[in-house]
Amino acid sequence: MIEEPQIHIGYAGLVTRAVAVGIDAFVINGIAVITGALVNLIASFFGHQGDIGLLAALLGGAAWIAWSALYFTVFWSLTGQTPGDRLMGIRVYSDTADRIRIRQGFVRYWAMLLAALPLGAGFIPVLTDDRRRGLHDRIANTVVRWDDGEEVTAIPDPHVAVTPVAELPPGAEAGTVPAGHAPIA
């Protein structure tokens, strides 16, 4: 008989993470659009008419990917939180409860793009995994947990029975739910 894995509410779910990524995408694209407009404005001073060739489009796409890679990698490796994560109150940790390294964050970014390629199928495991990990989390050995501002010293083993306190969202005591986290209906 296969043991049913325990659910750990301390791990953030798909919807929360999707909202956080959406906020980050808004920030990334907003800055990219403003930067692109400024570049176009400066180029217009030198007689550029606004028509973009294939090379320029490829360069722009590469710049966008580099910029978004820099955004996610730097935020994840420095604080474990992008602005979107911060707003949603979640944080990315290494499997070993450490803060993720730059290389790990870089891998996680490319794995996230990889998970998004097959119409987002790489994110479906978040719905079924015991630690709510997607493909990119498995590749980069990371988890996403609710952030209550306290330092996480260990990531709970999903196959070990957890106490009710450990199952609660961050900041909660047994029998309570912290502010901002409604109980599961």
Next chain:
Amino acid sequence: MVGAVAAGERSSRAIASAGVRAAGVAMWPAGVWWRSPLGAPVRSRVAAASDALERSGRELVARTSDQARVSGSRELKRLGDQLSESGLADEIIDKLLSSGAFDRIVTVVINHPATEALVVNVVDEPALERLVSRVMESRLVDGVTAQLLASEEMQAILDYITRSPELRAALAHQTAGMAEDVAIGVRSRTYNADAAAERFARRLLKRRSKPEPQQ
């Protein structure tokens, strides 16, 4: 002795009464003459003389009043000058203020029921309300307000307020509080949505539901 004095007084009164009657009898012909046409010329001269005397008296009174007014104001002015030069007035005012008498006077006036009644009456007066309304609607207030807003002092005050660390801290705190409220609301909804999405996925995959957390 007392009896002798009383007797003397009675005899004196009797003598005086007899004298007055005798004088009246003696003056009777003069009175008849005075009232008769024969006395008319004399009466007119006496009336003219009395009128002249009255005019002189009035003029004398007017001159005297003017002189008294002029000399009085001159003396008062000189006295005022001397007071201000000597510093006596300042000294008196200083003593009054330092003695606390002025404070007591102000306190008594403020706490007096009559003052309160006066204020209540004045405030409740419809005429005052009309007056205030007219003043507020007047162009004077608009002009004064515009001048006040355009003045350098007002700009300095506004500058000081906007640069006030306390005000900035309060605004930042309020803004952060509002953002935090919004974030908490969004987190609550996504938290429930996470669980709902997982239940839906498990139904699709025909897997058993995860146990609900014990709380």
